[in-house]
Amino acid sequence: MEVTKLYSNALVELSELLGQIQPLAPMMEKMAAAMQQTWDRGGKLLIAGNGGSAADAMHFAEELVSRFEKDRRALAAIALCDPTVITCTANDFGYDRIFSRQVEGLGQKGDLLVLFSTSGNSMSIIKALELAKEKGLTTCTFLGRDGGKAKGHADIEFLIPHKKSHRIQECHKLIFHTLCEWADRIA
Helix, strand or coil: CHHHHHHHHHHHHHHHHHHHHHHHHHHHHHHHHHHHHHHHCCCCEEEEECCHHHHHHHHHHHHHHCCCCCCCCCCCEEECCCHHHHHHHHHHHCHHHCCHHHHHHHCCCCCEEEEEECCCCCHHHHHHHHHHHHHCCEEEEEEECCCHHHCCCCCEEEEECCCCHHHHHHHHHHHHHHHHHHHHHHC
16 A cells, blocks of 8 residues: 555656756757767767766666667767776875866867766766866757756756656656657668
């Protein structure tokens, strides 16, 4: 009984939240155009996040590189989630630089940096965003709550106005899965 009630509540929450994020449709077009331009120039997507958002970064990258629903050419995307790079960087430079260090080494002008953060306040995300801007990368953030410190600093921003991380991540998945479905059609 308790699980059924929780499930019903989740469906209501998601239904209300989906209505609130409907206005993000034009941002989807902007993101698709940025992805297409990046690949057309021979660039790549660099994708990062912490915790569950790291799993989303890896999920998004693997769907683009390998496949989503159909066999097609591989699309250039890298999840910045190598544990040896992260732990080495955290040890030698501090956790705040785990992604900016990778942007420094791997990012090139014309690449697209995609960052996932349910709070928008992670310094590792903010520092990567700042360095990407300096290097001339296009930037995209998938944020939640009120957007935190990262709000308004990316070229493309998907803000999910909810307080629960898991609901925010469910909406992030809807957005990046839609982008993967689009990528299947253009590749």
